[in-house]
Amino acid sequence: MSTKEKxxxxxxxxxxxxxxTTIASFIAAFYTDVFGISAAAAGTMLLVTKIFDAFTDPVMGAVADRTRTRWGKFRPFLIWGGAPLALAALMTFTTPELGALGRLVWAYVTYSVMMICxxxxxxxxxxxxxxxxxxxQDRTSLISIRFIFAFGCGALVNRYTLPLVEQFGQGDPARGWQLTIGLYGILATLVFLLTFLSTRERIAPPITQQSHAVGDLKDLLDNKPWLILFALALIIMLTITMRAGSSYYYFNYYLVKPELLSSYLFWQMIFYAVGAACTPLMTRFIDKAKLLMLLMALTATFSICLYFVPKDGIPLIFTLNCLISLCLGPKSPLTWSMYADTADYTEWKTGRRATAMTFAAATFSQKLGGAFGSAIMLWLLALLGYQANQAQxxxxxxxINLLQTVIPGVFALIAAVLVTRYTLTGKRLRQIQLDLETR
Known part of the structure; x- marks a missing residue:
């Protein structure tokens, strides 16, 4: 692959x-403080809709694996789905003039449609x-570049979304959110077109392969390395979702310094990107699974330390946030590269390849983790008496402090222990890929 294609x-x-990033960082705050539904109702809505959405991932994986066009299996969806996604997002961040029940129904429907798109x-x-x-190694490099872009854009979203909402809204946050998401939708649609034009598909399933969606799922359930990654992705997403979603409440109500939130989230994403950029270099010297275990253990340590920082220790809060983000940054390049390796393992073991199903089922676990993370956060806030736009x-x-610090740290520690069970590494992985080339 050329650098241009990467x-x-x-x-x-x-x-x-x-x-x-908009969803992870701001959707909970949007629903409670702008859209006007309670924290408990928002938590339940996000859990129910995300679980429903998560089950659409394997379905989409089966569809994509069986798509045949002159542009390939996967690239066409970038241009077919961009505009519908932008429209669905616009509707999700629109606040209608309805009663409490009407708004809740609107939230369920529009959020579900957006996530399906x-x-x-x-x-x-x-x-x-x-x-x-x-x-x-090329996959690690490719996916590291992917997440440099992801975290770099996420940094800009975290830094400029609230100022854009204020600028566009001119005192009306509901209108500000609507126009901001409309702008993001247009930009995203153009980006997807550029990705379609600049990439190629080179690997296809075996010519004689006969498979069906149920068989693809059975192959995954027989793939122990993939099952480990499935559980790992779910647990790590609990860590990431709680950190991102609780940041708004942490700065607005716990530290009472809302003006620092955009900078906090900006530097969080910058250090995610730095961590992602360092991943290809680190994997030249450390096995992917061992590296992931070390990084999650460090994430747990730094997160728990953050709990004990006093409210006026802003420089230390920012420093620990950057260290945690630096450790979490390589997580995505590592795990997504490992998912591609598990697709190779399935083909090596069974003679069948279902790349989209492998990644779709992985996304399924991430969405479940995100769903439970958002729901647990909002349910805990409701249980402890959270009232929107009031002193707590x-x-x-x-x-709120626990949600930003100790609770994500505990989940990171569980992930560090779990990754020790992953076995598709080193000489075993290299031999599998040599066998596939020989075939």
């Missing part, structure tokens, strides 16, 4: 993060990395 593929995730574009995009090259009681403040 950059073209990576650029696509900048488009996705115009949506994903997101799945239609993102599942083939993720699978595309598995058919552009067969070399493990003592128990609510303790809960």
């Amino acid at each position: 950059l073209g593929y990576g650029l696509g995730d900048a488009g996705f993060n115009l949506y994903w 997101y799945t239609i574009v993102s599942t083939p995009y993720s699978a595309l990395s598995g058919v552009m090259t067969s070399r493990s 009681a003592g128990s609510s403040l303790v809960g």
Whole structure:
């Protein structure tokens, strides 16, 4: 692959993060403080809709694996799905003049449609990395570039979304959110077109392959390395979602310094990107699984330390946030590269290859993790007495601090232990890829 093609593929995730980062960082705050539904109702809505959405990923994986066009299996979805996704996002961030029940129904419907549209574009995009090259180190490089773009765009989204909402809204946050998401939708659609034009698909299933969706799922359930990654992705997403989603509450109510939130989230994403950029270099010296275990252990340590920092220790809060983000940054390049390796393992073991299903089922676990992360966060806030746009009681403040620090740290520690069970590494992986080349 040329550098141009790697950059073209990576650029696509900048488009996705115009949506994903906005959802991760601001959707909970939008629903409670602008849209006007309670924290408990928002938490339940996000859980129910994301679980429903997660089950669409394997379906989309089966569809993509069986798509046949002159442009390939996966690339066409980038241009077929971009505009519908932009329109669905616009509707999601529109606040209608309805009663409490009407708004809640609107939230359920529009958020569900947006996430289905997101799945239609993102599942083939993720699978595309598995058919552009067969070399493990090249995959790590390709996916690292992808996440440099992802985190770089995420940094800009975190830094400028709230100022854009204020600028466009002119005192009307509902209108500000609507116009901001409209702008992001237009930009994302153009980015997806550029990714379509600059990439190629090189790896295809065996010519004689006869398979069906149920068989593809059975192959995954028989793939122990993939099952480990499935559980790992779910747990790590709990860490990431809680950190991102609780940041708004942490700065607005716990630290009472809302003016620092955009900078906090900006530097969080910058250090995610730095970590992603360092991944190809680190994997030259450290096995991917061992590196991931070390990084998650460090994430747990730094997160728990953050709990004990006093409210006026802003420089230390920012420093620990950057260290945590630096450790989490390589997570995405590592795990997505490992997913492509598990697709090779399935083909080596069974003679069948279902790249999109492998990545779709992986996205399924991430969405479940994100769903439970958002729901647990909002349910805990409701349980502790959170009231939107008001000073919080003592128990609510303790809960907000825990959501930003200790609770994500505990999940990171569980992930560090789990990754020790992953066995598709070193000489075993190299032999599998040599066998596939020979075939």
